[in-house]
Amino acid sequence: MLFVGTFLICLFIFLMQFLWRWVDDLVGKGLGMDVLAKFFWYSTLTLVPLSMPLAVLLASLITFGNFGERFELLAMKASGISLVKVMRPLMVIVGLLSITSFYFQNVISPNAQKELGTFALSLKQKSPELDIPEGAFYNDIPGYNLRIQKKNKVTGVLHVALFKGTWDEDEPILVRVHSSCVTGDIFGSKRCDCGEQLHKAMEMIDKAGKGVIVYMNQEGRGIGLMNKIAAYKLQEEGYDTVDANIHLGFDPDERDYGVGAQILREIGVHKMKLMTNNPVKRVGLEAYGLKIMENVSIETTPNEYNERYLRTKKVRMGHTLHFTK
Numbered sequence: 246m247l248f249v250g251t252f253l254i255c256l257f258i259f260l261m262q263f264l265w266r267w268v269d270d271l272v273g274k275g276l277g278m279d280v281l282a283k284f285f286w287y288s289t290l291t292l293v294p295l296s297m298p299l300a301v302l303l304a305s306l307i308t309f310g311n312f313g314e315r316f317e318l319l320a321m322k323a324s325g326i327s328l329v330k331v332m333r334p335l336m337v338i339v340g341l342l343s344i345t346s347f348y349f350q351n352v353i354s355p356n357a358q359k360e361l362g363t364f365a366l367s368l369k370q371k372s373p374e375l376d377i378p379e380g381a382f383y384n385d386i387p388g389y390n391l392r393i394q395k396k397n398k399v400t401g402v403l404h405v406a407l408f409k410g411t412w413d414e415d416e417p418i419l420v421r422v423h424s425s426c427v428t429g430d431i432f433g434s435k436r437c438d439c440g441e442q443l444h445k446a447m448e449m450i451d452k453a454g455k456g457v458i459v460y461m462n463q464e465g466r467g468i469g470l471m472n473k474i475a476a477y478k479l480q481e482e483g484y485d486t487v488d489a490n491i492h493l494g495f496d497p498d499e500r501d502y503g504v505g506a507q508i509l510r511e512i513g514v515h516k517m518k519l520m521t522n523n524p525v526k527r528v529g530l531e532a533y534g535l536k537i538m539e540n541v542s543i544e545t546t547p548n549e550y551n552e553r554y555l556r557t558k559k560v561r562m563g564h565t566l567h568f569t570k
């Protein structure tokens with residue numbers, strides 16, 4: 246009992262000392278409980294060989310100190326029991342301890358050290374992760390509120406909602422569900438009309454005084470930036486935007502509007518005036534119990550770079566676009 250106690254105390258002290266060295270590498274990385282538990286387990290295992298001799302030393306010092314203090318050894322000898330006989334249980338315990346210790350040093354410890362080594366390396370390399378809480382809210386953009394809405398637990402993808410004003414429950418408001426487009430929204434590429442549509446939607450919401458833009462983190466109709474660029478390359482070779490996607494092994498439209506619909510419901514949107522030219526989008530949203538009262542077209546003027554792209558959208562994806570050129 247005493248031995249187990251001292252052993253655990255020694256282990257604890259070593260573990261604390263060990264953690265002190267690691268604390269900088271562990272903090273702020275959003276490590277889950279399972280990861281931490283694994284880390285503790287392996288570090289405990291590697292510290293057992295250190296704690297064992299110390300615990301033996303301490304436990305025997307205390308035991309024999311007690312014996313001496315209470316004259317127990319003297320009493321045992323006085324009653325005619327030989328010292329060898331007195332020591333026999335101790336010898337058995339020491340023997341057992343040695344065998345366990347040998348097994349531990351030989352098998353478990355090297356294994357644990359190896360595991361801890363690779364584990365520690367991956368921990369060090371893991372970059373600090375900002376765990377963005379869902380529903381974080383920011384209202385310092387003039388006229389608009391920004392809300393970090395949903396983070397996909399599997400992919401880590403984050404969607405954002407930008408909204409302006411307040412509305413009643415059954416008041417239809419302007420809504421734009423916009424799929425992110427790095428090339429168009431940020432760099433102002435003229436190959437597509439995304440950036441223009443986004444800014445037009447913001448202007449329209451600004452004019453109406455209320456409305457929501459759900460910015461969906463789904464690049465290139467859901468196929469990702471890399472694939473979008475690959476699709477652009479194919480388009481240079483004569484494919485249109487639909488065929489290029491199919492050629493790369495995707496559906497013409499891989500977007501999932503379910504999350505967008507959930508976000509809208511959470512913000513308190515029930516009826517909307519959807520800003521879109523895309524009829525598929527409407528069906529997708531209606532499936533989630535959101536009522537589309539009106540379809541507000543958000544047409545942009547084609548330019549020489551995106552005319553073919555827009556025509557494909559109109560002819561092959563059924564977008565309601567009215568340009569005549």
Ligand SMILES: [Zn+2]
Pocket residue numbers: 426428429430437438439440
């Ligand atoms: Zn775009």
